[in-house]
Amino acid sequence: MGEMSHPRVRLDPDTRREQLLDLGLALLATRTLEELSIDLLAEEAGISRGLLYHYFRNKQEFHRAVVRRATDQMLAVTTPDPTLDALTRLTTGLAAYIDYVETSYEPFMSLVRGASSGDRFLREIYEDARGALVGRIFDSIGELGLTGTPATRILINGWAAMVEETVIAWVQEPEIPRHELVRLLAAALPAVLAATADEVTAPGG
């Protein structure tokens, strides 16, 4: 983490804030969000608490910004290459997602815990992230030979929950090889959509 603090370099406030968030993320690697205090950040950044409050109004705002940053990173590393076909985008996206959860477990869990936290902003960050991941899939289902219906969106959301749960469990206990995990989760999506597609577009009785 030492390489992140260059206290003698004069930086504009935005860059400095970004640097502090990177430091926050790095500190989150070995502790939970609750354990990530303004005091600790100040100490590790080598600056005063007073100066920190110039960048973050309080611990809550700092936490939200760190989780937002973790989420942006997760979305960035899982962004599919648009030149690939839909199925390859799905498997490479899944592989990148698994790598992210494995290497950034605590930041990722902060995001997941935010989903059911009392903090409305953390819930929104989670929902935005889920929405972005599901949106990518939804945008490519035409390519997979499927139609977008309310039922399709419901199922893609459900599949996303399945992926999240499964990857978290796998990181804690990797009972099957990684490539097998990718294959199972990738195969599950078209399987779910296809097996249910026949009646999905019919009006519900």
Added chain:
Amino acid sequence: MGEMSHPRVRLDPDTRREQLLDLGLALLATRTLEELSIDLLAEEAGISRGLLYHYFRNKQEFHRAVVRRATDQMLAVTTPDPTLDALTRLTTGLAAYIDYVETSYEPFMSLVRGASSGDRFLREIYEDARGALVGRIFDSIGELGLTGTPATRILINGWAAMVEETVIAWVQEPEIPRHELVRLLAAALPAVLAATADEVTAPGG
């Protein structure tokens, strides 16, 4: 809720405790777990705080007991009739689960939020419940023509997460008819397991 308090009837402590938990559950219908205080319970039960502490050491223990009770109810109402075939057990179990989430939304959400709460006991209650639901499915996969492997268990767990997420979203926004939701979720399970079954039993490379 008035029918739950019969202060003049002499009851043994266990029965009285059960009654208080039922009252707690009823109060949870219109508020979150955080809003369910010992004060409120005492007031609604028409007994003193002091007497309440005879049954629950503190608010935390009361909350855990209420969530445990909600969970037991959920597992009870979703218990499958063993005389039915596996697929019928699956769809009737799902229908009962949807009914439960709909009619006991806040108690159910207390359970779900417990999964990622800092309270280890609430997490355990959640994990026990998930384990029980997944165990029922796992026990019947032979009947569905499938084999139990580590991959199968991983996928059933993932499917359970899919069901939870989907039903919560559906209760908030019922975009498709209920019977269609049951059909989609029931069809998703064998679809996921079958589409991935071919290589699942092969040793991972």
